[in-house]
Amino acid sequence: MTLINRQNTGPLTGSLLALGVMLALSACGDSQQVSSAKDAAEAPQKAANSLAIWPELVPAIGKDPQLEAKIEALLAPMTLGQKVAQMIQPEIRDITVEDMRKYGFGSYLNGGGAYPNNDKHATPANWVALAEAFYQASVDDSLDGSTIPTMWGTDAVHGHNNVIGATLFPHNIGLGAANNPKLIEKIAAITAKEVMVTGIDWVFAPTVAVVRDDRWGRTYEGYSEDPQIVKAYAYAIVEGLQGAVKGDFLSDQHVISTVKHFLGDGGTEKGVDQGDNLASEQDLYDIHAQGYVGGLNAGAQSVMASFNSWHGVKNHGNPYLLTEVLKGKLGFDGFVVGDWNGHGQVAGCTNESCAQAVNAGLDIFMVPTAAWKPLYENTLAQVENGEISQARIDDAVRRILRVKLRAGLFDKPSPANRPLSADTQLIGHPSHRDIARQAVRESLVLLKNNQSLLPLNPNIKVLVAGDAADNIGKQSGGWTITWQGTDNQNSDFPGASSIYAGIEQRLAQGGGEAILSPRGEFSPEQKPDVAIVVFGEEPYAEGNGDIDNLEYQRGDKRDLALLKKLKAQGIPVVSVFISGRPMWVNPEINQSDAFVAAWLPGSEGQGIADVLFRENDGSLAHDFVGKLSFSWPATPQQTQVNLPLAQHKGTSADYQPLFPYGYGLTYRSGLTDGKALAPLPEDNMATSQALEDLALFERAVKSPWSMYIASKGDWQTLSSSVAENSALKIRTMDRQVQEDARLVQFNGTELGTVGLVSNFPRDFRAYSDADSALSLSIKVDSALNQPLWLGMACEGDCRAQYDISKQVTVGEWNNVSVALNCFVQESMDFGKMVSPFYLATDAKVQLSFSDVLIQANHQAHTIQCN
Incomplete structure (x- = not known):
């Protein structure tokens, strides 16, 4: 699904930038942004729910009593540990074959830019070898007592795009211009074949976002602004990937598909990725849900939850959308998989613990990085203490087993012995390229x-x-x-x-x-x-x-x-x-x-x-x-x-x-x-262009920003009201209302930093081109004899800062406003802002701050620079 991108994203030597701290930039989203109960309180009010809007879909695949009996027979002897392991999906860079043998994960994935042996030029044989090793470990019951086969998921979103030499089709926006569902079905079938050559069972496609704001960085993943094209394409691509329900459904020529991202990812405010969709529920169905109607009618077996919120509630933790709508009214009996640590963005959750997501209806945690192990252990504990019911765990595992049985994973040969495995001539086969060339012409x-x-x-x-x-x-x-x-x-x-x-x-x-x-x-x-x-x-x-x-x-x-x-x-x-x-x-x-x-x-x-x-x-x-x-x-x-x-x-x-x-x-x-x-x-x-003030921290940290602290040897985003490192301590405080400010104690032993960061760069050029300023309210409790830096940082090794130590009066709140032209330098790119605000000092001082914003029309007292 995604890449862990180790970037230099911080502002100062000795802090985030100099450390080259790892920010998890998602292939389907980020993993470090932590929401809090306070954030949820600041969010827009949840829309009134109306199930009557949603149709009752007739499942494309009827209930099979014999298959359901097999599910129950498999489920009955499973331990709680085995069940939770089916719900954990780690990434190939973060687990070993021995981990698979010990835990028996139900699935695993390769993120964008992840390859067998970390080799970008890995051959199809290398991919198959890794698939075979993980498969054999999953069915080896010597450590975990389980013989349930695992399954490998990959982002093959315009062909098998992670593999050298694969056929790469036009991205979805071009295919939408072609408006040819029959061609789309052929493209999907070819993609399935090339994926199966590498021993992989499952594809995270199609994306069925209906894009409403073209500023969104994923616009090209949408087929059209017309929900009806998206609906028709979703049906075609699911049928191409999986085969026809009444034909060669999930045969050895096909893979499991995933309709994503549920729901409303293409309709966020201002086109901000992973942002908030404020559509009415009627529009949520009429516009954003039509791809799911098409995909489910074609028999899609998995649905991926979206990073975005709907009226302030993160979809990974929304029981109304995941359970009542998707699994209830829409009749979906496959499984819901999360996006790249998307559960960690649910209010009150972290990447390592999120009972709320399971209770909302998430069946599989996509949990890359080392977070998979504590998440596994915490989920076990949450079932044991009653925070998650045993019935909800059993429902999730039934759904996973149902899909594995429908896909024949218990009966198919192991990956190395399947008909298409390592048939290298299929990767980029001339007949495949001919179809791709036709798609280019028609797009x-x-x-x-x-x-x-x-x-x-x-x-x-x-x-x-x-x-x-x-x-x-x-x-x-x-x-x-x-x-x-x-x-x-x-x-x-x-x-x-x-x-x-x-x-x-x-x-x-x-x-x-x-x-x-x-x-x-x-x-x-x-x-x-x-x-x-x-x-x-x-x-x-x-x-x-x-x-x-x-x-x-x-x-x-x-x-x-x-x-x-x-x-x-x-x-x-x-x-x-x-x-x-x-x-x-x-x-x-x-x-x-x-x-x-x-x-x-x-x-x-x-x-x-x-x-x-x-x-x-x-x-x-x-x-x-x-x-x-x-x-x-x-x-x-x-x-x-x-x-x-x-x-x-x-x-x-x-x-x-x-x-x-x-x-x-x-x-x-x-x-x-x-x-x-x-x-x-x-x-x-x-x-x-009418610009409004942009709040970054006003009563609470505003999305998509997270607060972080950094010292010479440490960098962390904040997930609680109190935190510390070797340079500083920080806690929430009340200035005018509850927890609307932060109190920071710098100990003076080294440079410490506190600031805001996003896992994706943001475009601030409208503000830098206009007469704008970075503004905050700040109070220092003692005189400053060393610089107090107010700074900004952009993607890559770029940052700029201004010493505000002489601008603050001790013992009282000061409004400090610094024109953005003070942060202009040769390397600064306001189109790729990752940290629009930080404070840093190596002085020993206690200070408080609140109300951080970009002022679109700053006042006369703003500090100007030539």
Whole structure:
């Protein structure tokens, strides 16, 4: 599911940054953010529940008395320890084969960027060997007394994307533009085969989020803003992965699927990953639940709980959604698996202890890192003391056993002896790549084609420019070999083709010439007939992709400069835009004669050349068929532009995108109005963007931030009201209301730090571009003769700080406001903020602070810097 990313994310030497402290950045979410009862009290009121909204689905698989009898026969002799072990899912980097033999875990996973033997280039045989070793240990009853087979789960979200040489399909946003459920079913079936080659039983797909705000870093994991496309696709991909319920269901050609993330992950406020969805319950069903209706009707056997909250209640701990709705009204009889330590975010829980999640209906804890062992032990204790009922444990284990029996895991050969295992020719098989290439062709959306520049003849001279032209990793996006899709090179993709390689091959066949120059350089004798410029977003996954508006390359218009340079030389320009979401690219479109939204096409870049060029005889090879499944924004601030549900065949007065849902030109239709696309407005409306103060710590720590303390040898997020390390002690205190401030005692022996941190970088550029400030209320109890640093830190080795020791009066509360321009330095990236506030000192002093916020319109007393 995810990557444990060991980053330098802290602010100061001797504290978080210098320690290079491990922050758990999730493949399906983070693991360190701890909610408290106080946080829950500050959350919006829970929505009134109305079960009548939800349909009673007829289960796709009826109850089988013989199978149920087998479940009971397996369950009856199991010890409590064996049952709880079925509910624990650790990660391959955190357990050994001996751990599996001792505990008999019901399942395990590999996170994004996790490989057998920690080898990125592990072969299919290496994957199978690890699967075989864990399987044999699970059925060995010499230590745990259990012979129940384990199962391995993996994130294969656009093909078997963790494995070198696998076929990588376009990400979901591109597949949504194709609007072809039959193609999706083929893609899923191919993915299942390539997964089974490596001995793996279970896939954490499909994602069925219906995205409402394109600032969300997971937008590309959504098929469409239209719930009906998502519903149809969910059915198709589940059937492709698992097989048809009345056909080859969970045969030796298929894997267990997971419909995720339940529920409402695509509708969080401001598109913040793992944030709060405030939709009404009717909208929760009408918009966000349709993918589950489709997936469950196809017989999906597992559902993954979501990191997000619904009206302030974390879904991992929401019994109404998990039990009453999903298992009750929707009739789901498979199991609910958690996301990457998602249970640790439930109010009152930690990664190591969460009875609330089990009681809410979670059946399997996804618990990477060393937290699995205390979680196992704490869950045992919670059953023994009655905090979790034996009946709830038995229900969870029945569900796990039901799926394992349906999948034939008790009867199938071990992983090394299954029909597809280690059949390496299936990894990236040419027939698989052909389907992926078709998916690329069908996903492309033509937004502009002035003077009918496209399609191009293949006998011309073409300059291929842009940093994505010959970069398979960039065209594939996140969830590609590594979790974030970064740190890859073309040699990591054997058998794949870059976009440039496809163009070069097409021109070679047609008598033309391709000149590769990422920076658009050429000699006078090489002046091209046309330039194809391939550019777009850098790869990202999950919250790392969250942004605060949709302007492309805000503050750094290097790709626009390239387009302008080529246009100034009189060269017709075709832009191929790589992105995980629709973005505001009006200036780039204006500098292009033709503009293609290519999304994240994956490993088969040749598919783009298939559509851009004619056949050698001048006939049309492939036309554009893709249509926007996401409305395209007219301004950077138009982040929630979605076609109204009731009006998919019309428009409404407040629906005014640049390009509407369903838009897409074709060669055959041409310019239907006979006119070229007129120049688009280029005002990014930055000065008119209404900014409000952003509370970071106001009565309580605000999501998505967590409070931490650090010293030279220690870093920890806070999960209780009192904590300490070698440099300081901290506790909650009452200033105006209960626990609305923090009291910190620095002992003066070394540098100590207290601050706020997020497991994902956050975009603060709107504030840094405006007249904003970092503000807090602070009181010191004695004179300061050494610096008291107020600072901020961004992703990577970047931080800036300002000494406020002279700004505070001893013994009284002071309001200190420091302009963000005081924190500007060469390495500071306000688009990737991980710690928007910290205090640090090596002085011996007691201080208190409260009300930390970013002031959008700071006052005259704000400290300014040149």
